Amino acid sequence: MPAPKLQVDKLSKSFWKGDDEIVAVEDLSLKIAEGEFVSVVGASGCGKTTFLRLIDGLIKPTSGTVSIDGRQVNKPGPDIAFVFQNDGLMPWRTVIRNTILGPEIQGTTAEAARRAGMDFLRMVGLGGFENHYPHELSGGMRQRVNLARELSVGADVLLMDEPFAALDAQTREIMQAELMRICRETQKTVVLVTHQIDEAVYLSDRVVVLTARPGRFKQEIIIDLPRPRDLALKRTAAFVGYTDKIWHLIEEEVREGIRLEARNIATAHA
Amino acid sequence: MQDSARNLLPAADLSVKAISVAGKTKAKRRRRRIIGHSLDLWRSAFSFFVFFAVWELAARYWVANPLFLAPPSEVAVRAVELWNTGELQKHMWVSFQEFICGFVLASVAGIAGGVVLTQSKAVRGFFDPLVSLAYSMPVIALGPLFILWLGIGIASKIAVIFLASLFPILINTMAGLTATDRHLIEVAHSLDASPGQIYRKVRLPSALPYIIAGLRLSVARALVGVVVAELFGARAGLGYMIMSATLGFDTASLFLAVIILALAGVLCVEFFKYLESRLAPWRFQNTED
Numbered sequence: 001m002p003a004p005k006l007q008v009d010k011l012s013k014s015f016w017k018g019d020d021e022i023v024a025v026e027d028l029s030l031k032i033a034e035g036e037f038v039s040v041v042g043a044s045g046c047g048k049t050t051f052l053r054l055i056d057g058l059i060k061p062t063s064g065t066v067s068i069d070g071r072q073v074n075k076p077g078p079d080i081a082f083v084f085q086n087d088g089l090m091p092w093r094t095v096i097r098n099t100i101l102g103p104e105i106q107g108t109t110a111e112a113a114r115r116a117g118m119d120f121l122r123m124v125g126l127g128g129f130e131n132h133y134p135h136e137l138s139g140g141m142r143q144r145v146n147l148a149r150e151l152s153v154g155a156d157v158l159l160m161d162e163p164f165a166a167l168d169a170q171t172r173e174i175m176q177a178e179l180m181r182i183c184r185e186t187q188k189t190v191v192l193v194t195h196q197i198d199e200a201v202y203l204s205d206r207v208v209v210l211t212a213r214p215g216r217f218k219q220e221i222i223i224d225l226p227r228p229r230d231l232a233l234k235r236t237a238a239f240v241g242y243t244d245k246i247w248h249l250i251e252e253e254v255r256e257g258i259r260l261e262a263r264n265i266a267t268a269h270a
Numbered sequence: 271m272q273d274s275a276r277n278l279l280p281a282a283d284l285s286v287k288a289i290s291v292a293g294k295t296k297a298k299r300r301r302r303r304i305i306g307h308s309l310d311l312w313r314s315a316f317s318f319f320v321f322f323a324v325w326e327l328a329a330r331y332w333v334a335n336p337l338f339l340a341p342p343s344e345v346a347v348r349a350v351e352l353w354n355t356g357e358l359q360k361h362m363w364v365s366f367q368e369f370i371c372g373f374v375l376a377s378v379a380g381i382a383g384g385v386v387l388t389q390s391k392a393v394r395g396f397f398d399p400l401v402s403l404a405y406s407m408p409v410i411a412l413g414p415l416f417i418l419w420l421g422i423g424i425a426s427k428i429a430v431i432f433l434a435s436l437f438p439i440l441i442n443t444m445a446g447l448t449a450t451d452r453h454l455i456e457v458a459h460s461l462d463a464s465p466g467q468i469y470r471k472v473r474l475p476s477a478l479p480y481i482i483a484g485l486r487l488s489v490a491r492a493l494v495g496v497v498v499a500e501l502f503g504a505r506a507g508l509g510y511m512i513m514s515a516t517l518g519f520d521t522a523s524l525f526l527a528v529i530i531l532a533l534a535g536v537l538c539v540e541f542f543k544y545l546e547s548r549l550a551p552w553r554f555q556n557t558e559d
Contacts, residue, residue, distance in 0.1 A: 056460055076460045088457035091552035092475045102461045105471070135552040153461065 003070070004031040005189045006157050011054055011064035013047070014214075023214035024050040028064070030208065032189055034156070039192045039200035039207045043250060043257035047215030048193040052159045055191065056082045068157060078106055081150035083160040087142040089134040095145050096121065096130035102153040113152070120148040123182055140171040147179070151186065158183075160192045164199070176202055177231050184228070197250070198234055201225075201242045209249045212257035219249055340522040345529065348522040362530065364507040365496050368424055369534075372431025373492045380436050380488075381481060384443025394444075401444075405437040410495060413502040427499040427507070434495035435488035439481070446480025447473055479550035486542035493535050 008030040014023045025047040032038050040048050053059045055066050057075040066073040068080065076082070081102070089098045096117050097104075103113035121130055124144040134142055143163060150158060163179075164172040176199055183190055183203075194200050200207045201223055209218045223242060225233065233239050322342045329341035336344065352358035387397050413430050420426035450473045458468045500509025508527045515523035546553065 058456065058460055076462050078462060082460040084453070084457060084460075086453055088453050090454060090472065090475065092478070092550065101458070101471070105458070105461050105463045105467055133552055 005034040005036070005069065006030070006032040006055070006191070007067050007070075008055060009065045009067070011051070011066065012062045013050055013054055013059065014062050025054070025210075025215040027216060028210075029217070030191075032191065034189055035187050036206070037183060037190045037192070037204045039194055039204040040210060041194060041197060041200050041207060041246060041250060042210030042215060042218075043212040043254040044195070045257055045261070046210045046212050046253065048210060049161055051210075051215060052082070052161050052191065052193055056080050056159055058082070078102075078153060079155050080157045080159060081153040081155040083146055083150045083158065083163045085162040085165050087134070087146040089142055089145055089149075091134055093134075094130065095126065095132050095134070095137070098134065098145055099130075099148045099152055101149055117148070117152050120151045121145075123151070123185070124148045125178065140167050140175060143167060143175065144178075147182070151182070156187075156189055158188045158190045160190065162194055163192075165195065172196070172199070173231060179203065180229060197243045197246050198239075201239060201246065202229060202231075202234060207242075207246060209246060210253075212253040213260055218253070221246060221249075337519055337521055340525055342525075344522045345525045348520075349526050352523070352526070358526075361506055361508050361511045361527070364424075364504075365500070365509065368427040368431060368499070368507065369492060369496050371424070372428045372495065373435055373488070375428065376432045376435040376488060376492070377439055377485060379432070380439025380484065381443050383436075383440045384447060384477075384481075387440075388444050388447040401437065401440060404433075405441060409433040410498045413499050416499070417503045422503045422505065427496065427504070430499035431492050431495035435492035438487040438491065439484040442480045442484025442487070443477060446477030446484075449480070450476045479546060479553050482542055482546045482549065486539055486546070489538040489542065490535055493531055493538075497531065 008028060011028045012023070012026050014021050016022075028051060030038070040051060042048055050059070054061050055073070057066070057073050057077070057080075060074075071079075073079065090101070093101070096114065099117040099121055100108075100110075100113040103116070104110070118127070118130060121127055124147050126141060126144050126148065129137070129141070134145065137145070143166075147163070164175050167175060180203055182188075190203075192200070192203060204223050207221045207223060209221070210216065211218045221242065225238060225242075325339075326341045326343060329336070329339045329344075333339040340348075349358065387394055387401075410430065412433070413426075416426040416429045420429055454472050454476065455468055458472050463471065496507070497509035497512065500507040501513050504510040508531055511527045512524055515521070515527065
């Protein structure tokens, strides 16, 4: 196996809530090869998003390390791009100026950044919309701009936090197919956090299942489906087999999560 | 590559159709909007006409005493008279200078102050109660004091106008700078922006609509400041014109000055509304449709 592009080593994070220490994620390790697409699934509240934020360096881990190409990551940088669930577009910037925000912050000259930004906009299917404002776009289009902005960063590693969660089911399907194409064209190494099991199976080389609070590794499933993958793949027996398997792994965690939630609310009111 | 082309096609088709449909309704809606606008204009013109007609009739046949109520026709005649002697321009020019100096100073100080006071929690905590106190204070009542301190010239007027219009700008700037969407800051942070870049590229632009709203609120207060400051003691200006008209039983001149001030207020407010719609178009998306 070649040296991993992204290596996460024994990552733990706990928060203090009053006098109680809450362990969000515990002892998470992960090795991802260059160009690999890995999804992380788990019950809600299992620390999936915290895990992504730790990798990006947006929050500091309690213990453990993250490294890219062997270099340790301590803070957000141009090595990693983060696609948030909420598009986070600046409403006062046009589509193109939102797209080139990353290069602009890095100090790239406006003209070069703009040319690259236009290419990324075309790649996400938004050529011709560069001078629109975010409020003039639909939710799906805004999410495409979000993706184009993070592609403009030029990072090899792309972290995605439920990027399509706010979209309707049909738009989501189209976006999944487009993301698949874009990741292949750009050779990105991707970690995707999602609630949608079919999304995880369809896009990934590997799916990692986390336990409910605290988030620990439960199991890893290698998705051995041929690429390129068509949306029609989702209706094949092999695909359904994978989603069933993952759902069975998650189901008890989801039930456990709901039980924990109920107990927390009960004790909070006692 | 093949499957990607297939995946792209439906999306591309959809968006092209969406544009043409949007284009058609856009043209229709634009036509309707223009008709709507000219209708609005006619309605406004009509309501002004009715207002002036009722005023004219009331002044001529009901009150029938030009000391209490001068008819608009007389106000118009007085406007022409005073314009021809150059008297009107003189008063307008003096008031205009005071207004511009006071308001521009208040804008600069209010915005700069808002930036400084939101730099840290401690600074903000110290100044917040003082700002609230000063905002609630009837600054205008201090007019005589300023004349005592700064004399009867332009300085005392500028001081009153400055204080009258400072606080809405200051408070709105502070509110705008502290109300930044945390998610936008996090996005900039994840793009490796420095604290200075986050300030310039996220917090300041997101505060801009608040700042313009503060300017719009302050304009009316500044105009009141002009009149009141001149009432307490002046040698010229629209407030002075009002006072000397009252003393000379010249009701037509009094109304003339008031109407000019009202028009100036309307013009300024409309200017800032326009500025807001240009600089912060996303804030208008709901009202436009």
